Each structure stands twice: as structure tokens, then as C-alpha cells.
Amino acid sequence: MPLIRVENLKKEFRVHKTSGGMMNSVKGLFFSRGEVVNAVDDISFGIEKGEFVGYLGPNGAGKSTSIKMLTGILVPTSGDIVVGGITPYRDRKLNSKNIGVVFGQRTQLWWDLPPIDSYKLLGKIYRRPSKEIQLKIEFLTELLELQEFIKSPVRKLSLGQKMRCELAAALLHSPEILYLDEPTIGLDVVAKDSIRAFLTRLNETEKTTIILTTHDMGDVEKLCKRVIVIDSGKIIHDSSIERLRNRFGNHRVLEVEYDEFSEFSLPENVTTVKNIGNRFFYQFDSDKIKAPELIKRILEHNSISDLSLVDVDIEEVIRKIYHEKRTV
Amino acid sequence: MIEAKIKGKMSYQKSYILELLGYFVVTGIDFAAIYFLFESFPAVKGWSLWEIVYLYGLGSSALAIAQLSGEVLEDMSLIIRNGEFDQVLIKPISPLLFLMPQSFRLDRFARLAQGVLASGFSFYYLNIIFSWTNVALFLCSFFSLIIIFISLFLANAATSFWTIQSSEVFNAFTYGGVEMSKFPLTIYKRWMQVLFLFFIPIGFVIFFPTSILFEKENLLNFPKFSAFLSPFIAIAFFGVIWVYWRVGIRHYQSTGS
Incomplete structure (x- = not known):
């Protein structure tokens, strides 16, 4: 029995189209015709305890709507959600004791209070x-390195400091599940790294189940073990990160700079992606041809001055998935 | 929660002191206005000056208490739009219990003091004796009025679940009701009487207890015990609005991420 079970979940929104003008606005008040939009359209999945799941999709795909239904904020139009044996929207308060939530662009701390006071208040709530x-605050302060600013009002903190404080706030009550909605948005590299390190630790040592939405593929690559991709309210991909990488074959790209290029026939399964002067980019499937073999072949025909090998990055894969879906 | 609110305010020490100063100036002007009003005021429909001062005091002290406990609900559309309501819904606490203490504002004590003073003076000048019945009559209208004002704040908040933009409809009733309550119900037109007796029962809970307190003859053909029905009317009104609020929460659509 998975910790989180979602079955045939749907959420419809009625979008009002007001065609401007005083009379139409007044009419809109009484006759709400509106258009139905399926923000989440019949999705199902299960998440086991201790998983670290990336929940991805382009803007407006239904990510936030799904998270809001999982956390009990929104009532689904139809379908089932069970989180730790609880239906979130029905037992909202009970469910909330079991979850921690961080919305990247929102705060759950009191703006004018230092984080330490917010934590005490949250403890009471x-x-x-x-x-x-008290013990938990000490523990999280140490781990997230909050000592320096835990006593300054939140409004005076930097974005990175604030995010660390938000994470601590979401974890005070030791929740089993942590939902993160774009936790690294707008952060610099150092801040991102420290947050990622913390999340990895949390997932590995505390076995906290983490569900993360993000547009940052670095987050996905460094953190997630499983990726669910949603677009236009439907799940279009759900697999482990390795399988996602391999979905379009185990693609790698070889970048070669020739001293002087002379035409030769490429082996099978290798394609020239692009060339800029004497620099050529070859894409190949490493399940079908090994890199040394390809390099050897190239050296037989040409002398080269430089060479590098890169994996296809996850961003490219995700872009392909979005694109594939659109063209089908 | 209230403690946190004051502490938060205190953190802007200077602006806090200025704000307090402001409250007192505004209150002073308010008092002056009442004074000049009374200077040229004759009795209305058999209600004397001090009886009307009592109505004023009752209305403003009840409004002050209601604002102290629930005024934040007036900002509901903002709370929804900036995503704060999402944060409320992920906590193991009833949204009202979480939000309402944030209504606490020190300047409301100025209005409360003003109201209490006004009713205190009117009791003194009208020689109202402190009998059980009189105290009960006062409390009947006072608490019923607080409940109705809070219900109106709540109705306003619940409406924002649908409109997102703030609706001024209920505000009109709250503050219109306060203005209306400064004079006895008998001076108003029939339709106004009906509106404030049965639909927004502000008139009901003020007029009957106060009329009995001041031994007025004209009860608009209602029986005397109507005075003691006030709390029940107020609670029933709150009940209806509560259901409206619950339906609203279920209908809540949040905002884009």
C-alpha cells in the first residue's frame, strides 16, 4: 500500500470570460456561464514512503493544482486521494499534521517577527x-545553519536565508511527507547547493518522503530518484530518473575539433548534430556504439586538436517529452 | 497570536509611537464632532439626547469589539490573492481561529473607550439603575450586536471565495448598520425597518432591548419579550452566515502558483 495514492483525480475550474463593459460584468454576476478548464485531468499514481519525486511540467500544466489537492487546500472535482490513510480535503487538519509544505514564493513565517518566534508560534499551532x-529548532538551526539570523525579523533576511528558514518551519512538527513547490526559485548557486544537500540528507537519513515541483533541472538531476511529468493536466511520463534519461536511447554527444576536416563515412547510429567551422557535434547511442570505438574511427581519417564528451542533459530530455506530446 | 501581533508592531518602534499618537488625535476629533452634533440636537420621536448618546455608545463599542476580533476578515480577498489562505489551510487549525486574532489593533481601543464613555455618561444622566433586568437588557443588545457585526465580516470574507475581488455589499450593511443604529428604528421608513429587523437584524437587537430599557411605548407592535429574543436572532443570523462560509471554503479555488 503506497503512502500516497491518487486515482483518476480530476479538477475542473470554471473560467469566466467577461467580454468587458459594465453591462457584461453585471450579467456575469448572475449568469456564470464560463468555460470549464480541466486543470488536472484524470491522473493516477502511487508514491511509496521514502521516495524523492520530481513533479515536473510546463507552466499551467497542473502541478500546483495537484499539490494543492494533495495537501487538502483544494477539493477535487472527482477521483480519490489517500495520503497516509487520510483523504486530505475531508480530514484537512489531520492530514496537515502529517505534512510539511513550502511554497517557494510564499512565506509561512510572520513577516515582522524573527523566525525563532514564528517557530514557537507554529509549535503551538x-x-x-x-x-x-525547542529541541527540533536547535537541530534544524544546526543543520540549516540558521544561527546568524534566527533572531532578525524575516523582512530583513536574504532570499536564501528566508528559504532555509521556511524549510525549518515546514519541518518543525516532523512531518512524514514534505511538499516543495519551487524551493530554489531565484536562489544563487551556493544557496541552491546548501538546500539540495539538506534535502538529500533529509530524504536519506530521516526517510522523509519528498515531492518537489521545479523548473530547475539541476534540482531534478541532483535530487529526484523518480520523475512524474504532467502537461495539460495529464501525466505524460512517470519513471525513475535513469529510465527518463534513457528514454530516447542512451544518447551522448561527442564534440570534436579537427585540425583539418576531410569527409569520411560515419559509423551507423551516429549523426552530425551541427558543425561550426572545424568543430563537429556527433550524437550517438552509447548502447549501440561505444565512445572509444567512435573516437578511433574518427582518428583513422583525421587528426584532431580537441575533443570532449557530454551526456544529454535532462533538460533536453524533458523538452523532448513536452515536444513529443504536443506533436502527437 | 495576539502577543506576536503586538511584538511584530513593536519592531517598528518609531512608527508604532506615531501611530498611537494618531489614534488619539482621530478620537479627539470624533468627540468634538459628537459635541457639536449634540449642541444643535433636539429630541427625536420621543428619544432624548442622552438616549441617543447611549445608542451611539452601544453601536461603537460593539463595533470596536467586533473589529478587534474579526476585522481581518475584511481583507479576505487580499489574503486569498497573496496566497496566505493556502498557508492557513495547511495548518491543523480552523482558518477562523488562525486569522481572527490578526484583527487585533490597538487603535480600536480608542473607539471602544469612546463607546464605553458615551454609554457610561448616558446611564448617569438618564438615571438608569443597575438592576438585573437592565444589565441583562444591555448585555442582550451588546453581545448580539457583536455577533451580528462579526457575521457580516464573515459574510464579506465568504463572498471573496467566489468573486476574488472584495464585495462591498456586506460592508455597506456593517457600516450602514452602525450609522443606522445611532437613531431609534421608529424614525426610519417601513422598508428600512423590515430590512434591519429581519434580514440584517441590527435594528432588532438594538431597538427592542433599548426601548424596554428606556420604557418606550412604541414597539412597532412587537411584544415586550422580543428584547430577550435578540441573542437567539443574532445566533441564528451567525448560523446562516457560517453555512455560507463553509460552502465558500469548499468552493475555494486558490490562485495560480
Whole structure:
């Protein structure tokens, strides 16, 4: 029995089209014709305890709507959600004790208060003994390195500091599941790294189940073990990260700079992606031809001055998935 | 929660002191306005000056308490739009319990003091004795009025679940009701009486208890015990609005990420 089970989940929104003008607005008040939009359109999946799942999709694909249904904020139009044996929208309060949520562009801290005061207040809201909360604050302060600014008002913190404080706030009550909605948005490389390191640790040592939405493929590559891709409200891909990488074959790209290029016949399964002067980019499927073999072949015909080998990055794969879906 | 709110405010020390100063200036002007109003005020429909001061005091102290406990609900459309309501819904607490303490504002005590003073003086000048019945009559209208004002805030908040933009309809009733309550119900037109007796029962919970308190003859043909029905009317009104609020939460659509 998975920790999170979603079956045939749907969420429809009624979008009102007001064609401007006073009379039409007034009419809109009384006759809500509107158009039905399927923000989430019949999705099903299961997530086991301890998984680290990337929930991806272009803007407006239905990511946030799904997360909001999982967390109990929105009531689904139809379908089932069971999270740890609870139906979130029906037992919202019970469910909320079991989950931590960070919305990247929102804050759950009190703007004018230092984080430490917000934490104490949250401890009371979650009805945890103050001793337990005290210990937890100390633990998270240490791990997330909050010492320097835990006593300054939130409004004075940098974006990276704020995000670390948000994570601590979401984890105070030791939730089993952590939902993250774009947690690294707008952060610099150092801040991203420290947050990623923390999340990896959390997932590995505490076995916290983490569901992450992001547009940052670095997050996906470094963190997620499984990827669910959603577009126009439907799941279009759901697999482990390795299988995602391999979905279009085990593609790699060889970049070669020739001293002087003379035409030769490429082996099978190798294609020239592009060339700029004497620099050529060859794409090949490493299941079918090994890199040394290809390099050897090239050296037989030409002398080269430089060479490098790159994996197809995940972003490219995701872009292909989106594109494939659109053209079908 | 209230403690946190004050602490948060305190963190802007200077602006906090200025704000407090502002409250007192505004209150002073308010008092002056009442004074000049009374200077040229004759009795209305058999209600004397001090009886009307009492109505004023009752209305503003009840409104002050209602604002202290639920005024934040007026900002519901903003709370929804900036995503704060999402944050509320992921906590193991009832949304009202979480939001309402944020209504706490020190300047509301100025209005409360003003109201209490006004009713205190009117009791003194009207020689109202402190009997059980009189205290009960006062409390009947006072608490019923608070409940109705809070219900109106709640109705306004619930409406934002559908419209996203704030609806001014219920505001009109809240603040219109406060203005209306400064004078006895008998001076108004029939349709206004019906509206404020049965639909937005502000008139009901003020007029009957107060009329009995001041021994007025004209009860608009209602029986005397109507005065003690006030709390029930207020609670019923709150009940209806509560259902409206619950339906609203289920209908809540949140905002884009």
C-alpha cells in the first residue's frame, strides 16, 4: 500500500470570460456561464514512503493544482486521494499534521517577527510540547545553519536565508511527507547547493518522503530518484530518473575539433548534430556504439586538436517529452 | 497570536509611537464632532439626547469589539490573492481561529473607550439603575450586536471565495448598520425597518432591548419579550452566515502558483 495514492483525480475550474463593459460584468454576476478548464485531468499514481519525486511540467500544466489537492487546500472535482490513510480535503487538519509544505514564493513565517518566534508560534499551532519544539529548532538551526539570523525579523533576511528558514518551519512538527513547490526559485548557486544537500540528507537519513515541483533541472538531476511529468493536466511520463534519461536511447554527444576536416563515412547510429567551422557535434547511442570505438574511427581519417564528451542533459530530455506530446 | 501581533508592531518602534499618537488625535476629533452634533440636537420621536448618546455608545463599542476580533476578515480577498489562505489551510487549525486574532489593533481601543464613555455618561444622566433586568437588557443588545457585526465580516470574507475581488455589499450593511443604529428604528421608513429587523437584524437587537430599557411605548407592535429574543436572532443570523462560509471554503479555488 503506497503512502500516497491518487486515482483518476480530476479538477475542473470554471473560467469566466467577461467580454468587458459594465453591462457584461453585471450579467456575469448572475449568469456564470464560463468555460470549464480541466486543470488536472484524470491522473493516477502511487508514491511509496521514502521516495524523492520530481513533479515536473510546463507552466499551467497542473502541478500546483495537484499539490494543492494533495495537501487538502483544494477539493477535487472527482477521483480519490489517500495520503497516509487520510483523504486530505475531508480530514484537512489531520492530514496537515502529517505534512510539511513550502511554497517557494510564499512565506509561512510572520513577516515582522524573527523566525525563532514564528517557530514557537507554529509549535503551538501544531500542539507540540514546547520542549520537543525547542529541541527540533536547535537541530534544524544546526543543520540549516540558521544561527546568524534566527533572531532578525524575516523582512530583513536574504532570499536564501528566508528559504532555509521556511524549510525549518515546514519541518518543525516532523512531518512524514514534505511538499516543495519551487524551493530554489531565484536562489544563487551556493544557496541552491546548501538546500539540495539538506534535502538529500533529509530524504536519506530521516526517510522523509519528498515531492518537489521545479523548473530547475539541476534540482531534478541532483535530487529526484523518480520523475512524474504532467502537461495539460495529464501525466505524460512517470519513471525513475535513469529510465527518463534513457528514454530516447542512451544518447551522448561527442564534440570534436579537427585540425583539418576531410569527409569520411560515419559509423551507423551516429549523426552530425551541427558543425561550426572545424568543430563537429556527433550524437550517438552509447548502447549501440561505444565512445572509444567512435573516437578511433574518427582518428583513422583525421587528426584532431580537441575533443570532449557530454551526456544529454535532462533538460533536453524533458523538452523532448513536452515536444513529443504536443506533436502527437 | 495576539502577543506576536503586538511584538511584530513593536519592531517598528518609531512608527508604532506615531501611530498611537494618531489614534488619539482621530478620537479627539470624533468627540468634538459628537459635541457639536449634540449642541444643535433636539429630541427625536420621543428619544432624548442622552438616549441617543447611549445608542451611539452601544453601536461603537460593539463595533470596536467586533473589529478587534474579526476585522481581518475584511481583507479576505487580499489574503486569498497573496496566497496566505493556502498557508492557513495547511495548518491543523480552523482558518477562523488562525486569522481572527490578526484583527487585533490597538487603535480600536480608542473607539471602544469612546463607546464605553458615551454609554457610561448616558446611564448617569438618564438615571438608569443597575438592576438585573437592565444589565441583562444591555448585555442582550451588546453581545448580539457583536455577533451580528462579526457575521457580516464573515459574510464579506465568504463572498471573496467566489468573486476574488472584495464585495462591498456586506460592508455597506456593517457600516450602514452602525450609522443606522445611532437613531431609534421608529424614525426610519417601513422598508428600512423590515430590512434591519429581519434580514440584517441590527435594528432588532438594538431597538427592542433599548426601548424596554428606556420604557418606550412604541414597539412597532412587537411584544415586550422580543428584547430577550435578540441573542437567539443574532445566533441564528451567525448560523446562516457560517453555512455560507463553509460552502465558500469548499468552493475555494486558490490562485495560480
